[in-house]
Amino acid sequence: MLATRITELLGIEHPIVQGGMQWVGRAELASAVSNAGALGILTGLTQPTPEALAKEIARCREMTDRPFGVNLTILPTLKPVPYDEYAAAIVDSGVKIVETAGRNPEPYLPMFKANGVKVLHKCTSVRHAMKAEAIGCDAVSIDGFECAGHPGEDDVPGLILIPAAADKLTIPMIASGGFGDARGLVAALALGADGINMGTRFMATEEAPIHRNVKDALVAGGERDTSLIFRPLRNTARIYRNKVAEEIRGIEDAKLDAGEKVTIDDLMHLVSGERGRKVYEEGDIDFGIWSAGQITGLIHDVPSCADLVHRIVAEAEAIIDARLAGLRRPAARAAE
Known part of the structure; x- marks a missing residue:
């Protein structure tokens, strides 16, 4: 012990x-x-x-x-x-x-x-x-x-x-x-x-x-399968790297490349808590953002x-x- x-x-x-x-x-x-x-x-x-x-x-x-x-x-x-x-x-x-x-x-x-x-x-x-x-x-x-x-x-x-x-x-x-x-x-x-x-x-x-699909995604994921979002907002969050995460990163990068400020309003339609809750309940892992750490690379x-x-x-x-x-x-x- x-x-x-x-x-x-x-x-x-x-x-x-x-x-x-x-x-x-x-x-x-x-x-x-x-x-x-x-x-x-x-x-x-x-x-x-x-x-x-x-x-x-x-x-x-x-x-x-x-x-x-x-x-x-x-x-x-x-x-x-x-x-x-x-x-x-x-x-x-x-x-x-x-x-x-x-x-x-x-x-x-x-x-x-x-x-x-x-x-x-x-x-x-x-x-x-x-x-x-x-x-x-x-x-x-x-x-x-x-x-x-x-x-x-x-x-x-x-x-x-x-x-x-x-x-x-x-x-x-x-x-x-x-x-x-x-x-x-x-x-x-x-x-x-x-x-x-x-x-x-x-x-x-x-x-x-939570839905079995989420658990299976963590097992299948590697140490590189998370994404950092909200960095331009100084409110960085690490989430599972899915289609929504890539879309968020794309919006952030495009705004920054254009010399424009990123605001939460630019991302709100993608990051609502309700969308994340539905991921856990219904199992569509690409429907919203959901938190995951780099330890996913060691989950088997x-x-x-x-x-x-x-x-x-x-x-x-x-x-x-x-x-x-x-x-x-x-x-x-x-x-x-």
Whole structure:
């Protein structure tokens, strides 16, 4: 068993956390991950109202008696989101772990702290991780450039970002972006993290509540089958490289080549959340944009969450006990 500061903090068996994913982080997946001994995460804003989130939390609790958390991503939106009410629904439902992302979660920390909620904040830079520690977050998830969704604008990969953050932080840290197997877990621990966050990898599991076509696309995809969009908007997002992604990139490039500014209005007809939701529900992988990280290049099957978690942990222990330990030679022999 791999015991770290994050397993102790969260009360989980294995140092693996499921990422919060829009339209994907529902009770079926979160409960399966938690039942496997890792930490499942419900995605708060997947639910249309705070009341619906409370019901989803109750549904997840019926499916697992182990710890699980809720992701609350705080972002500017065209339509106002009642973030205060979502936060209250989390607290009132008795959830004790929250993953925040997007904007600074400081306004919500007093309420979370007063109710014994552990707060993990997702960051894409060392400076933001240090700020999260300073305001009182219990842990951070440090997101490298390989990740799905929004990797920030610094373009720093995990191999550099994780140890750079480890050098500065004293609170536990989860490595995120590009993780999906035992090798990644061992590497993350060696780089100074206390566990890993897996989003895209958990999409390709039996319990993920998305269409099989999406899972099969992740298995078939390689490390080059993602695309970066919204770069001209300074809101970069990594998505699966499909026909819509290519169309978006074409519009962005054409505007830039013409010396014109790219605006969200140029792309709105292609990037609506409803189109992405239908991809997951109906299985047409080219209908809209959907998030995927570069880890798709290392996804080769669609196991159950339990099989995936247990395989990663068992193989990680074997790497540590056999391969790494076997690299060491007695000092006298090494000097020969």
